[in-house]
Amino acid sequence: MAEKATILFVINSLVGGGAERVLTTILGASAPWRDRYDVHLALLDDEPRAYAVPEWITVAQLDAGHRLGASIAxxxxxxxxxxxxxxLAFLTRANVATAVAMAGRGRPWLISERVNTSAHLGSGAGAIVARAMVRFAYPRARHVIAVSDGVVDDLVQNFGVARDRVSAIANPVDHDAIAAQAAAPCPLAIDGDYVVAAGRLVPNKNFALLVDAFAASGLPHRLVIMGEGPERASLEAQIAAKGLTERVLLPGFVANPFAVLARARLFAMPSNAEGFPNGLVEAMACGLPVVATNCASGPSEILADLPRESVVDARQVPAGALVPPNDVAAFASALREVASEPRRTASANAARQRSLDYGVAQATERYWRRIDAALQPPRTSGSPASPYPLSSGIAR
Known part of the structure; x- marks a missing residue:
């Protein structure tokens, strides 16, 4: 029997977060590959683990303390x-650390970019350094797996990644796990109908826009924003100033958000930037109609099956509505329209159906096919095509 190839996955930690959930979901569905590969997982930071990995995967716990230098060493x-x-690395620090750790070894390494890189790195002195490291590391990877076509375009246009070395694989959504958790009792006591949103309380998520739009919508519902982060105090002050303290809830991190999502009237995503909006597709899997901004990147691909730049104004979509970023009036109008019947029910049904295109099995297979392809000798001019043909578009 041939010796198994050793595959090392790398991520900062397994604290609660979208990238961490995606990686553990993929690893949890990777049993069909365990006879071919010896799978290892390196965790750079010694943090509490919010997600489990299969027992047959060997975990190496490092203790880099969120520092890039220590991560590399x-x-x-x-x-x-x-x-x-x-x-194969996930998240920017792990990506850069893997690039250096694998340098000079003659072995392929891949990275999975979870965010819209330009939007995520922002501006300022720290961002200049981070951008330089990304421009140095990412083009040298055997392949870059992005989470949406918008992220692919950003990496090619702004970070020097060759078009034929990057492709999009949409994040997987575990419908069975979501359904099981959605059926559990709701962990929050919420009276009456409510609109729900979820994500880190950070500027890019732009929950301030949602509070303004909710106030302008005139909806009699409550608003629940699940998540924690540095914008909490600012949001609380904004909510109080608008007299919405009794109607807008900020419950913090919720261990089972799906039980909350499944009982809501609709889902709102007011982000300025996303890589691939996991929460949007997960809400759709719970049967929620959605109102989302047409931000970079992912919402237009999910909701309209179109590149972002081709959607200029607010647009009705089968699963709800897509509106321009930072447009309070358009978001408020969309909330009213999607919350009304019969459109709400029709959009809920369309949302659930669309979410089925983002299954775990499809995404996991595409990841492993990329790893398989990386293990093949690099192609030279005139060499035969790879035995692992792959679409460059987003996984459906």
Whole structure:
């Protein structure tokens, strides 16, 4: 029997978050590959784990303390001991650390970019350094897996990644797990109908816009924003100033958000930037109609099956509505329209059906096909095509 190839996955930690959930979902569905590969997972930071991985995967717990230098040093030592045949990293720090740790070893490494890189890195002195590191590391990867076509375009246009070295694989949505958790008792005591949103309380999520739009919509519902972050105090002050303290709830991190989503009237996503909006598709899987901004990147691909730049104004979509970013009036109008019947029920049904295109099995297979392809000798001019043909578009 041929010796199994060793594959090393790398991520900052398994604290609660979208990238962490995606990685553990993929690993949890990877049993069909365990006979071919010896799978390892490196966690750069010693943090409490919100997600579990299968027992057959070997986990190496490092302790880099959120520092890039320590991440590189510790990961390079691990790579030296393990000598993986290929590595695949998630999140920017892990991506850069993996690039350095694998350098000079003659082994392929891949990265999975979870965010719209330009929007995520922002501006300022720190961002200049971060952008330089991304421009250095990402083009050298054997392949970059982005979460949406918008992220692909950003990496090609702004970070020097060759078009034929990057492709999009949409994040997987575990419908069975979501259905099981959605059926559990609701962990929040909420009277009456409510609109729900979820995400870190940070500027890019733009929950301030949602509070303004909710106030302008005239809806009699409550608004629930699940998540925690540095914008809490500012949002609380905004809510109080609008006299909405009794109608807008900020419950913080909710261990089972699906039980809350499943009982809502609609889902709102007011973001200025996304990589691939997990929460949007998960809400759709719970049967929620949605109102989302046409931000970079992902919402237009999910809701309208169109590139972002081709959607200029507010637009009705089967699952709800897509509106321009930072447009309070358009968001408020969309909330009113999608919340009304019979449109709400029709959009809810369309949302659930659309979410089925983002299944776990499809995404997991596409990830492993990319790893398989990376293990093949690099093509040269005139060489035959790869035995692992892959679409460059988003996984459906």
């Amino acid at each position: 510790q990961l390079r030592r691990l790579v030296g001991r393990l000598n993986p045949d290929a590595a």
